[in-house]
Amino acid sequence: MRTGLIALKNIAFQVFREQWKNRFFQLIIIFGGLIIYAALLLGAMAVEQEERVLTDFGLGLIDFVGLAAVVFGCATAILRDIETKTIYLILSRPVPRWSYLCGKYAGIMLTVAAAIAAMGAVHCSLLLLKGFRPGGVYFACLGAAWLKTCLMGGLTVLVSLISTSLLSSVVISVVFWTLGHFLAEVRFIADHMGGVAGLLLKPFLYLVPNMAVFDMKDALSAVPPVHAGAGAVLGYCALYVSVCMAYSIWLFRKKEF
Amino acid sequence: MPAAVKYTKAGKIYSRSHLGKVFRTKGLEDFTLEIPKGELFGLLGLNGAGKTTAMKLLLGLLFPTSGGVEIMGLPAGTDEVKRKIGYLPELPYFYPWLTPGESLEFYGRLSGAAPRTVKTRVPEIIKLVGLDPHKNKKLGEFSKGMLQRVGLAQALVHDPDIIVLDEPVSGLDPLAIWDFRELFTELNRAGKTIFLSSHSISEVEKICHRVGIMSGGKLVRLLGQDEWRGQSGGLEVIFVEAVKGK
Amino acid sequence: MAVSQKRILTGKYFAIFLAILTALFLGIQHGVSGYRLNYPQASEIKSLPGTEMEDMAFLSLGLRRLGADINFIRLMQYYGSNEGAGDEMSEYSVYGLAPVVAADYEGGKYPELYARAVHVFSLDPYFRFAVLYASGALAFNLNRPEEALNLLYMARRYSPNDLRYNTYIAAIGFSKSNDPEKTADLLDTVIAEPDCPSMVKQLAAFLNKRIKRYKRAYEIYMDLYLNSKDPGYVKNSGEQMIKLMPVLRREGIPVPPLPPSVQNGK
Numbered sequence: 001m002r003t004g005l006i007a008l009k010n011i012a013f014q015v016f017r018e019q020w021k022n023r024f025f026q027l028i029i030i031f032g033g034l035i036i037y038a039a040l041l042l043g044a045m046a047v048e049q050e051e052r053v054l055t056d057f058g059l060g061l062i063d064f065v066g067l068a069a070v071v072f073g074c075a076t077a078i079l080r081d082i083e084t085k086t087i088y089l090i091l092s093r094p095v096p097r098w099s100y101l102c103g104k105y106a107g108i109m110l111t112v113a114a115a116i117a118a119m120g121a122v123h124c125s126l127l128l129l130k131g132f133r134p135g136g137v138y139f140a141c142l143g144a145a146w147l148k149t150c151l152m153g154g155l156t157v158l159v160s161l162i163s164t165s166l167l168s169s170v171v172i173s174v175v176f177w178t179l180g181h182f183l184a185e186v187r188f189i190a191d192h193m194g195g196v197a198g199l200l201l202k203p204f205l206y207l208v209p210n211m212a213v214f215d216m217k218d219a220l221s222a223v224p225p226v227h228a229g230a231g232a233v234l235g236y237c238a239l240y241v242s243v244c245m246a247y248s249i250w251l252f253r254k255k256e257f
Numbered sequence: 258m259p260a261a262v263k264y265t266k267a268g269k270i271y272s273r274s275h276l277g278k279v280f281r282t283k284g285l286e287d288f289t290l291e292i293p294k295g296e297l298f299g300l301l302g303l304n305g306a307g308k309t310t311a312m313k314l315l316l317g318l319l320f321p322t323s324g325g326v327e328i329m330g331l332p333a334g335t336d337e338v339k340r341k342i343g344y345l346p347e348l349p350y351f352y353p354w355l356t357p358g359e360s361l362e363f364y365g366r367l368s369g370a371a372p373r374t375v376k377t378r379v380p381e382i383i384k385l386v387g388l389d390p391h392k393n394k395k396l397g398e399f400s401k402g403m404l405q406r407v408g409l410a411q412a413l414v415h416d417p418d419i420i421v422l423d424e425p426v427s428g429l430d431p432l433a434i435w436d437f438r439e440l441f442t443e444l445n446r447a448g449k450t451i452f453l454s455s456h457s458i459s460e461v462e463k464i465c466h467r468v469g470i471m472s473g474g475k476l477v478r479l480l481g482q483d484e485w486r487g488q489s490g491g492l493e494v495i496f497v498e499a500v501k502g503k
Numbered sequence: 504m505a506v507s508q509k510r511i512l513t514g515k516y517f518a519i520f521l522a523i524l525t526a527l528f529l530g531i532q533h534g535v536s537g538y539r540l541n542y543p544q545a546s547e548i549k550s551l552p553g554t555e556m557e558d559m560a561f562l563s564l565g566l567r568r569l570g571a572d573i574n575f576i577r578l579m580q581y582y583g584s585n586e587g588a589g590d591e592m593s594e595y596s597v598y599g600l601a602p603v604v605a606a607d608y609e610g611g612k613y614p615e616l617y618a619r620a621v622h623v624f625s626l627d628p629y630f631r632f633a634v635l636y637a638s639g640a641l642a643f644n645l646n647r648p649e650e651a652l653n654l655l656y657m658a659r660r661y662s663p664n665d666l667r668y669n670t671y672i673a674a675i676g677f678s679k680s681n682d683p684e685k686t687a688d689l690l691d692t693v694i695a696e697p698d699c700p701s702m703v704k705q706l707a708a709f710l711n712k713r714i715k716r717y718k719r720a721y722e723i724y725m726d727l728y729l730n731s732k733d734p735g736y737v738k739n740s741g742e743q744m745i746k747l748m749p750v751l752r753r754e755g756i757p758v759p760p761l762p763p764s765v766q767n768g769k
Contacts, residue, residue, distance in 0.1 A: 003336065003369055010366045014352075021354045045576045047733045048701060049632055053572045060569045084350035089411060092316040092344040093367045094336035178563035184539035185546065206532045212539050217568055219540055221629045222661075228538065236535060243528045246521055253514065257318045 004099035015107020029115055032065040033122045051132045058123035059141050059217055066116055066149040073108040074156035075169040087257055098249045105157055112149050137220050144216035147237045151209055154244035161251045180211035209240055259330030261419050261450040262292040267324035269310050284310040286474045297445045299461035300454040302471035308454035312421050316344055340369050343412035347424040353397030357388050357407050361414050368415035386410045402433040422453040426460055438464055462492040470499040549625040571627035578619040617650040628661040636700040642675045643706045651675055667693055683714045701731040718756045721747050741765040
């Protein structure tokens, strides 16, 4: 166990370094930073609601960039190691397979956390420049955005081990993301749907994560604010990720290279 | 004393499904081989003969569908056994933004060596494989030969007892091949068991104590130095005959 | 014996752990999948013609607030645009009420205003500023109190404890029954809130001026001049204060002096 944890830590930090060197990843972050400043135009058009528009735009973009980074990172993490045969150099060593998988995941989540923090800093600087002061709710939203990406990361790792290509991994992950924002409605439709379609859809929906749990921005805007609570959000994220990683480990144990 | 490497009727069938149909290919069949401790053993064969398959079975990268594989009397593929093995795959890839030292430190730590040991060992290994003049360059700037040296270095960084080398001199220039040959001999003299595969008959016959010839997933011939040194035409003639089924 | 496929695949303890985890997961998912925030669902979004795909994109990416913001900007741009004369009914009057012929206050009819406001509301029913802005414009500028009240009633369903909506409803009621003093009194309580739209403050100032509460009108214009982020309202407030000064002096009403920038004509 101890060896596994040490290997996990080493792999995680290596992934972190690798991701930050990745040109595509760098472009995503730079693009995000530029767009945040481009939001100044939108804010100017909003006049009296400038603070709201700038905040919503920035948080929305951070969410979106986080999704892009995590789906791309997790979908390519293991695939790339297999294609370049780097995985031979790792798994031929006393590195338990669960440790390798979890190390990859942890490295990407560390990277995304740093990216969200960087973009959050850029966004905060913009808000402060305009004379607005982001409060505790803002940082809660950033935290929730990261937890959302953690969940998507676990799901994408699992999907990447099941699917046959990078494209299908990304597409399936994004489908889950979007369905997760409509889950209550889709469930309602499934409950009233008959036939084969209903029989297939209902069990499938048990796999889709409920993204409403992580929508802090919307939850805290409601009057009165209603949200699941930090503990519930953390717990749900941890459970979903645990299940995804457990099945990933199960699949990965059988994988040959 | 148990053999360093032992295959007992090991077999490997690759299964691939396509449009509902399952296709099976024999990678290895009835493979039996023992490599005693301290031997320098060479595995020869054409492309697709099963050399890499046999090596991957040692490392837990593939699992046998029949038979067994042991290292020092222990089942292959376990963490305990992997600590004793250093592996150089064919055409390894390294992160281009790292220096040789950084790369070796990473793999050294993954091999279970203590950080202090790794820090001491890395400069020694870099010197051993002849990379000292280039130790501060990024791996992205390295030539093929230099990368192969890094590959060998990562296989040695944790001081393994058994070194498994898959096509170690493939694509290298004559000087690099000479250096590698000298290094393998030196490591073997120090007590390391070396198990290498190659297309290069001339290299294998110069340094190996014994050679196995594979064809179609089977070990068709096993012979010692005396056998091919006494043969006119040398190992090449024996190889061609074995592969052609004579 | 090597680590054969059989041994890898068995791992019975891990299988048991997976089974327990899966059961826990499915149980939690069953409970969580019904959790939703109190927002209009996708089927309840009142999309404008041509915005259906855009609205679904906002919802599916978890960006409904941003969708509301962008559509509110479009609403303000629409309301800020000059309209030609013309009596044609807009396709936007689909929400049950034909637009009443508007007062000339802002020179146009803006038949799409209500539909656009409902669209923004359905994306974010807690966008208080948008509701107050649109209902203020509908009720007091465009003489369409029924549409304004509809909007406020919808907003109140989502925020029943928000007293501002009740105050607005009351103000519109008094306005309909031609009681400008009561209307002005009620609007006075609303404009003190930090997120009150400048347009509503300007309305309140205009109303106070109409009922000859010049000092109160001056105070509201001063507040607008100093605090509004909209340059149009700032400019207008400055002009109105200059116009009110002689009246106030004549009436002998003491008021704070004009800011230097107003005096200098900036």
